[in-house]
Structures are given as structure tokens and as C-alpha cells.
Amino acid sequence: MIWLYIALVFVVAAAAAWMFRFILVSALPRQGSLLMSSMPLTASFGLLMILCYVVLAVFSPVFAPYGEAEVFDKFNALPGDDPRFLLGTDQIGRDLLTRLIYGGRNTIGIAFVTTVLAFLLGAMMGFLAATVGGWLDQLLSRTVDALMAIPQLIFALLLITIFGQSTINMILVIAVLDSTRVFRLARAVAVNIVVMDYIEAAQLRGERLPYLIFREILPNATAPLIAEFGLRFCFVFLLIASLSFLGLGIQPPLADWGTMVRDLSQFINFASFDLLIASLPLMPAGAIALLTVSVNFVVDWMLHKSSGLKE
Amino acid sequence: MTDQELLIKIRGLKIEGRSEDTWNEIVHGVDLDLHRGEVMGLIGESGAGKSTIGLAAMGFTRDGCRISDGTIEFDGIDLRNASAGVKRGLLGKRIAYVAQSAAASFNPAHRLIDQHTEAPMIHGVSSTKESQEDAMALYERLRLPDPENIGFRYPHQVSGGQLQRAMTAMAMSCRPDLIIFDEPTTALDVTTQIEVLAAIRDIVEQFNTAAIYITHDLAVVAQMADTIKVLLKGDEVEAADTRTMLSAPKEDYTKSLWAVRSFSPPPKPPVPSGETPVISVNNVSAAYGVVPVLFDVNFNIYRGRTVAVVGESGSGKSTTARCITGLLPPTKGQILADGEPLPANYRKRNREQLRQAQMIYQMADTALNPKVRISEIIGRPVQFYTGLTGNDRRKRVEALLEQIELDPADYYNRLPTELSGGQKQRIGIARALAAEPKFIICDEVTSALDQLVAEGILKLLDKLQRDLDLAYMFITHDLATVRSIADEVVVMKQGKVVEQGEKEQMFQPPHHPYTDLLLSSVPEMDPDWLTNLLKERGVENLGDAAAARI
Numbered sequence: 001m002i003w004l005y006i007a008l009v010f011v012v013a014a015a016a017a018w019m020f021r022f023i024l025v026s027a028l029p030r031q032g033s034l035l036m037s038s039m040p041l042t043a044s045f046g047l048l049m050i051l052c053y054v055v056l057a058v059f060s061p062v063f064a065p066y067g068e069a070e071v072f073d074k075f076n077a078l079p080g081d082d083p084r085f086l087l088g089t090d091q092i093g094r095d096l097l098t099r100l101i102y103g104g105r106n107t108i109g110i111a112f113v114t115t116v117l118a119f120l121l122g123a124m125m126g127f128l129a130a131t132v133g134g135w136l137d138q139l140l141s142r143t144v145d146a147l148m149a150i151p152q153l154i155f156a157l158l159l160i161t162i163f164g165q166s167t168i169n170m171i172l173v174i175a176v177l178d179s180t181r182v183f184r185l186a187r188a189v190a191v192n193i194v195v196m197d198y199i200e201a202a203q204l205r206g207e208r209l210p211y212l213i214f215r216e217i218l219p220n221a222t223a224p225l226i227a228e229f230g231l232r233f234c235f236v237f238l239l240i241a242s243l244s245f246l247g248l249g250i251q252p253p254l255a256d257w258g259t260m261v262r263d264l265s266q267f268i269n270f271a272s273f274d275l276l277i278a279s280l281p282l283m284p285a286g287a288i289a290l291l292t293v294s295v296n297f298v299v300d301w302m303l304h305k306s307s308g309l310k311e
Numbered sequence: 312m313t314d315q316e317l318l319i320k321i322r323g324l325k326i327e328g329r330s331e332d333t334w335n336e337i338v339h340g341v342d343l344d345l346h347r348g349e350v351m352g353l354i355g356e357s358g359a360g361k362s363t364i365g366l367a368a369m370g371f372t373r374d375g376c377r378i379s380d381g382t383i384e385f386d387g388i389d390l391r392n393a394s395a396g397v398k399r400g401l402l403g404k405r406i407a408y409v410a411q412s413a414a415a416s417f418n419p420a421h422r423l424i425d426q427h428t429e430a431p432m433i434h435g436v437s438s439t440k441e442s443q444e445d446a447m448a449l450y451e452r453l454r455l456p457d458p459e460n461i462g463f464r465y466p467h468q469v470s471g472g473q474l475q476r477a478m479t480a481m482a483m484s485c486r487p488d489l490i491i492f493d494e495p496t497t498a499l500d501v502t503t504q505i506e507v508l509a510a511i512r513d514i515v516e517q518f519n520t521a522a523i524y525i526t527h528d529l530a531v532v533a534q535m536a537d538t539i540k541v542l543l544k545g546d547e548v549e550a551a552d553t554r555t556m557l558s559a560p561k562e563d564y565t566k567s568l569w570a571v572r573s574f575s576p577p578p579k580p581p582v583p584s585g586e587t588p589v590i591s592v593n594n595v596s597a598a599y600g601v602v603p604v605l606f607d608v609n610f611n612i613y614r615g616r617t618v619a620v621v622g623e624s625g626s627g628k629s630t631t632a633r634c635i636t637g638l639l640p641p642t643k644g645q646i647l648a649d650g651e652p653l654p655a656n657y658r659k660r661n662r663e664q665l666r667q668a669q670m671i672y673q674m675a676d677t678a679l680n681p682k683v684r685i686s687e688i689i690g691r692p693v694q695f696y697t698g699l700t701g702n703d704r705r706k707r708v709e710a711l712l713e714q715i716e717l718d719p720a721d722y723y724n725r726l727p728t729e730l731s732g733g734q735k736q737r738i739g740i741a742r743a744l745a746a747e748p749k750f751i752i753c754d755e756v757t758s759a760l761d762q763l764v765a766e767g768i769l770k771l772l773d774k775l776q777r778d779l780d781l782a783y784m785f786i787t788h789d790l791a792t793v794r795s796i797a798d799e800v801v802v803m804k805q806g807k808v809v810e811q812g813e814k815e816q817m818f819q820p821p822h823h824p825y826t827d828l829l830l831s832s833v834p835e836m837d838p839d840w841l842t843n844l845l846k847e848r849g850v851e852n853l854g855d856a857a858a859a860r861i
Contacts, residue, residue: 206662216680
């Protein structure tokens with residue numbers, strides 16, 4: 001029986017992905033349509049899912065049946081118990097579907113901002129280190145080494161505890177910690193570009209650093225950076241979920257998936273008695289997993305494209 | 312040779328290559344017969360399909376290629392339809408392959424002799440010990456120094472020429488019937504090339520091995536091959552035995568290939584006395600870190616003249632250029648531009664000083680940013696140095712494109728990846744011209760190009776020099792190029808200038824012994840050249856040839 005469901009999910013997902021690709025191919029102008037027709041079904045599925053998440057996140061108030069922090073008199077309702085609450089309610093009587101939709105908005109939004117910040121910082125520093133070289137490269141690289149030597153989650157916990165818990169602080173701390181990874185990649189990519197003759201030609205022309213970085217190096221480094229952006233986004237997203245799960249991330253009454261998993265986690269113990277109850281914490285966890293997998297599908301495809309491999 | 316039995320028989324070979332999702336034919340029905348002990352030269356420009364055909368003779372195609380039609384028979388075995396197992400039994404044992412870059416083809420993590428013994432062991436020809444002894448014998452026969460021990464070195468511990476010979480020895484390890492040589496000496500200096508050529512010829516004769524020798528260098532093929540097949544865009548142009556082919560080529564294309572080496576512009580008037588040189592290199596010494604690489608280099612370059620700097624790799628030619636451009640500040644001495652000393656480091660030079668000296672690079676692929684359009688590649692220096700913007704800038708770029716004989720309407724918006732090698736090199740020239748310089752450094756600008764294309768570039772450079780009164784510093788190891796375009800020659804060896812002077816005087820004896828060695832090492836079209844040269848140097852034995860290097 002369960003296998004039938006899984007098979008059904010697969011078929012529906014594949015069909016949706018195929019439909020989505022078909023629509024994209026026919027709707028986009030020539031160049032985009034060519035690109036899309038070479039897209040594998042996995043990437044198409046990933047793209048479709050990401051699109052759904054983005055729409056849900058942007059228009060949360062439209063889709064959510066109730067307000068984010070609205071509390072009802074019926075708590076711990078199971079899915080199907082009450083027609084008013086499609087997915088049931090939590091321990092203090094908030095509608096789970098509403099929380100799930102708003103949670104997506106907060107988690108994805110914050111993760112996105114954090115990743116963008118991490119990339120701006122990391123890529124800039126990485127390019128700078130590779131282009132200028134010498135002591136600046138040593139200084140930046142060794143600092144980054146030192147930061148990377150400390151386990152990220154523990155370091156993040158420590159820093160947030162020091163600077164005090166707030167959303168801004170969390171964004172900044174994670175952005176800085178994650179920028180070290182971006183720095184490594186950006187520097188590695190740029191080091192290979194900097195030795196090219198066209199960079200030497202530009203240097204001998206007397207071009208200044210900003211031109212070198214933005215006009216000569218950046219265009220050649222975008223493909224790996226975009227691919228990395230997708231991966232980083234997932235990691236940041238998971239890190240925020242972990243922090244929230246530990247109580248240091250996004251604070252109530254703001255909804256977010258990590259906190260939801262934590263709040264509902266004890267229900268997993270009921271799995272041997274009632275699968276429906278045990279599935280409650282799996283809903284936000286599944287939302288996290290689905291987005292992560294979707295982003296990775298798309299990133300895989302982009303990596304494949306940028307590496308120039310043909311089959 | 313033809314009385315010997317037929318080894319390779321290829322009929323109507325067609326090969327297709329895939330670009331994006333369509334298959335295009337790149338070899339259009341070529342026939343090829345090779346007898347036992349015969350050496351066939353395959354020549355042609357890049358894209359002629361010579362490597363593809365060479366590989367097909369082993370029953371192999373590169374990724375993205377497939378054999379679409381024709382038959383390939385090796386000693387009666389149908390290679391095209393042979394199973395992987397049958398091919399595995401043949402390759403390495405009866406058919407061997409020597410690649411262009413031995414440095415890239417050896418596994419850097421294993422010793423030479425371990426890589427040598429691998430094939431005989433796998434094919435069960437001999438035991439490790441036997442094949443090790445055989446390897447030493449082959450090394451000796453190929454005149455590698457210290458044949459007993461050289462095999463126990465790693466690839467990075469021997470020189471390029473030695474590596475190429477070790478690779479030939481490896482190909483010989485199972486005494487194959489056929490060896491495919493794919494441009495084995497293209498990456499080597501002329502003096503090293505001689506040793507490798509003589510070694511290859513020697514060993515192929517000794518074991519009566521058949522060989523297919525792929526190259527774009529006619530003079531080389533003239534020394535090596537019994538017969539020559541000329542290819543153009545996947546078609547055979549003509550085939551004949553070497554002497555006939557050299558003395559009486561039939562087709563126009565072949566004649567044009569033969570004619571390339573004869574480009575010689577009219578001589579220029581002598582430099583008026585008392586003129587200040589555009590660039591003068593004064594007692595320059597330089598070092599990489601603590602290793603000194605240049606010693607007291609002196610020469611002047613005058614307006615409208617070309618100074619060719621020649622020498623083997625490692626002789627300090629490019630280092631001198633780096634000193635002039637300011638990328639490597641000299642430890643001693645000075646660079647003067649128009650009599651004024653230039654700051655040693657390019658970062659300290661002002662825009663005007665930077666504008667005066669421009670550079671054209673050897674590898675056009677890495678010299679042009681692949682993500683930047685032609686309009687910007689040329690437009691940026693125009694804007695940067697002359698301050699032109701908008702429509703003025705566009706007009707200037709178009710004028711420059713016309714100057715390098717590319718149609719502006721077609722090329723203005725292209726990316727470098729959409730150009731051929733010769734066109735890329737032209738864009739590199741236009742970028743240098745955009746600065747309106749007085750002096751251009753040309754660093755091996757033609758060595759990566761086919762001969763016909765290279766000739767076009769040389770003609771263009773010569774025309775530009777006459778129109779714009781440019782001074783060139785022409786770095787090259789190709790003496791044919793020097794002969795055609797240089798006014799003055801500077802010969803360098805191990806960071807020192809060993810001889811310098813006017814071209815006519817340089818190509819007349821008496822020479823400095825090193826210049827003599829360089830000059831006499833340039834292969835000539837005469838098929839007896841190598842034999843005569845070795846005799847002249849008094850070295851039947853090549854171990855002495857290495858020793859004879861001064």
C-alpha cells in the first residue's frame with residue numbers, strides 16, 4: 001500500500017515537472033526556450049518546487065487561512081479532527097497550516113538574505129585576496145582558516161550568545177561564518193583566472209582593482225559561484241533551522257520550520273501507536289527536505305552546464 | 312618498401328564529430344595503405360583531421376566522434392568491428408601511440424620504468440625483470456643519458472626531450488608493428504628536436520616498425536617519412552613518396568604549404584645615426600627570487616625596426632620582455648624609453664608610459680577574456696588611453712578591426728570563443744594597436760598557429776609596422792620567422808646575450824658556436840638534411856650529439 005503511494009507521488013512529481021518544462025519551453029523566447037529544453041526532469045521539478053515556495057513565501061497572508069500568531073481554543077488537534085484546521089493545531093492552539101506557510105516565509109527569507117550577504121562578503125574578499133596577493137592574501141586566508149577551524153554550529157551558538165539573540169545578529173553571524181566557505185571557493189576560482197594573460201594585459205594597461213575584479217574576473221567566475229550559491233543557501237537554511245530548533249534562531253511568535261520541528265518533536269514517540277500523530281513533526285521537516293532537494297536538483301543541472309560536460 | 316606486406320588498409324573512412332546535438336562529418340572518405348616498415352607522414356593544418364585519422368588507424372576515436380563509414384584493417388583484422396577484447400589485445404602490444412606532450416601523458420606519480428613495464432606485463436610478453444632490462448637497452452639505443460638508472464626517475468626529473476624519447480621507448484616495449492606519432496616534437500626546441508627525431512628514425516628503422524607520423528611541420532616530415540599524405544579539412548589532397556612530393560607537388564594547396572617559408576619583405580633603410588632608440592635595455596640583470604636568470608642584457612630597438620630575440624626555452628627571452636614591461640623589476644640596470652628611464656615596476660609607471668609599450672601574447676586563447684565581447688576587448692584600451700566614448704569609440708574600434716583585416720559588421724559583437732586561432736591573434740594585435748603604441752612586444756605570436764595562418768599574421772605585422780612606424784621586439788624560437796621579418800637579431804642562451812647584430816650579418820658565417828648550433832638545427836625541406844647534419848656533426852651516435860651541444 002505504502003509503495004503504491006510512493007509510486008504515485010513519483011509519477012505525479014514527474015508529470016508536474018514535465019508539464020512545467022513544457023510550459024517554460026513554449027512560453028519563453030527562443031534562447032531561454034533552448035536552454036529549458038535541455039533541462040532534465042529533476043531540475044524542472046526542482047525549479048517548479050522553488051517557484052511554489054517563493055510564491056507561498058511572498059504571498060503568505062493570502063494563502064494562510066489565519067493570522068501568524070492567532071491562537072484558537074482547540075489545541076493539539078490532529079489532521080482531520082476539525083474541518084477548520086486542515087493540518088491540525090499545535091500545543092497552544094495555533095493552526096499548523098498557517099504556521100507552516102508563514103514559517104516558510106521567515107526561514108526562506110532570512111536564509112536568502114544571509115546567503116546574499118555571505119556571498120557579497122566572501123566573494124569580494126576572495127577576489128581581492130587572489131588579485132592583490134602577497135600579505136593581504138596571507139592575512140585574509142589565515143583569518144578564514146582560523147574561523148573555519150571552529151565547528152560552525154558551535155561557533156554560531158557562541159557568537160549569538162555573546163552578541164545577544166536577535167534576528168539581525170543571527171543573520172550577521174551566519175553570514176560572516178558562511179562567507180569563509182565562499183571566500184575559499186572565490187579565491188580558488190580567481191587564482192586560476194588571475195594568471196591568465198588577459199589579466200596581465202589589463203594590469204599592464206594600468207587598470208585599477210575594481211575593473212580587474214568586476215569586468216575581467218567576475219564574468220569568468222559566475223558559473224561556479226551561482227552553483228555554490230544554491231548549495232550555500234541550503235546549508236544556511238539548515239543552519240537556521242538547527243539554531244531555531246535549539247532555541248537561538250527565529251523567536252516566537254514568528255513561525256519557522258526549525259522551531260516547529262522542535263515543538264512537535266515529542267510526537268515522534270507515538271509512531272508505534274498512531275502514524276498520523278507521529279507525522280506531525282515530519283511536515284515542517286519534510287518542507288525543509290523538499291526545498292533542499294529541489295535546490296540541489298537545480299544546482300546539479302547548473303554545475304553540469306557550467307562545467308561544459310556533454311553527457 | 313612497397314614490396315613488404317600491407318599492414319594497415321583503410322578504405323573510404325568517414326568520421327563524424329558531434330557539436331551540440333548534430334553530427335558533422337569531419338573526415339570525408341580517406342584511403343590509407345601502410346606497409347610493414349614504412350613511415351607515412353600525415354600533414355595538414357589544424358582541423359585537417361590528421362590526428363583523427365591517426366587514431367582511427369588504431370580503431371579508436373575520441374569522445375564525441377564516431378566512425379560512420381569505411382573499413383579499417385590491421386594485418387587482416389577488421390578493427391572497426393573488432394570487440395573491445397580484441398582491441399585490448401592489440402593496443403599497446405602490436406599498435407602503440409606516442410602523444411604530443413610526453414609531459415602530460417606520463418603519470419607524474421610513477422617512475423618511468425614502472426610505466427614502461429606495464430604494457431609488456433599486461434600483455435604477457437615478458438616478466439617485469441625482463442622488460443626492465445629491455446627498457447634499459449632501449450634507453451641506451453635511444454641515447455638517453457645513464458640508461459641504467461634514468462628509468463628510476465620520475466617524469467618531472469627528466470627534461471622534455473628525454474621524456475619524449477622515454478615515451479618512444481615505452482611505445483617500443485612490446486616491439487609493435489605500428490606506432491602512431493602524434494606531433495612528438497612540436498613542443499620541443501630545435502636543438503632538442505634533432506635528438507628526438509634522430510632517435511625515433513633510428514629505432515623505427517632498426518625494428519622495421521611501421522609508423523604514422525602526424526605533424527604540421529613539413530621540414531620535419533621530410534626527414535622522417537617515406538611517403539607523405541597531405542590532408543585538408545578531412546580530405547586527402549595528395550599522396551606521394553617524400554622526394555616526389557617535395558620536388559614536384561601537384562596540387563595548389565600543397566604548393567602553398569611549401570611556399571610559406573619564402574615570405575620575405577623588402578629590407579628597411581638603415582637607422583639614421585644619432586637617433587634615440589624607442590626602447591633600450593641597459594645592462595639588465597634579473598632574478599626570480601634568489602635565482603639569477605638574466606645577466607647584463609643590452610640591446611636597443613629603433614623606430615620602425617624589428618629586433619628578434621631568439622633562443623631555446625629557458626634562455627631568458629620572455630624574462631627580458633617581463634623586465635621591459637615592468638612585470639619583473641630588474642635587479643640591476645635600466646630600461647630607457649626614448650632616452651628616459653622607465654620606473655622598474657609597472658605599477659609605478661604612468662598611463663602614458665604604459666601606453667607606449669604594448670604586448671601580443673603567444674596563446675591567443677588565454678590572452679583574450681572569453682566572456683568579453685570584441686567590442687569591449689578593443690574598445691576598453693581605446694577608451695582608457697584616448698578617452699573616446701560612445702560613437703567615437705565605436706568608430707575607432709571599427710577602424711582598428713579594418714586595420715587587422717576583419718569585417719567590423721561581422722566581428723564587432725562576437726565573443727573570442729567564436730573566432731579561429733588566427734582571428735584571435737588578430738584581435739590581440741588590434742588590442743595592442745588600440746593604445747597607439749610606439750613599441751610592441753610580440754611573444755611567440757605565431758608559434759601556436761598553422762603555417763599559412765602564421766604567414767598571414769607576419770604579413771599583417773609587417774604591413775602595420777610600415778604604416779605606423781612601429782618598433783617590434785619579436786620573441787621566437789623559430790628561425791624561419793626571424794629570417795623573414797627581423798632587422799636585427801639577439802641570440803640568447805641561459806640568460807646571456809651570446810651574439811647580436813644585423814640580420815644579414817647574423818645569417819652569414821662566422822657565427823658564435825651557439826648561434827651556429829641553433830641555425831644548423833632548423834630542419835630544412837631536404838629529405839637528406841638530418842642524415843647529412845648528423846654526419847657533419849660527426850655523430851652517428853646521438854649520445855655525442857647531446858655532448859656536442861655547446
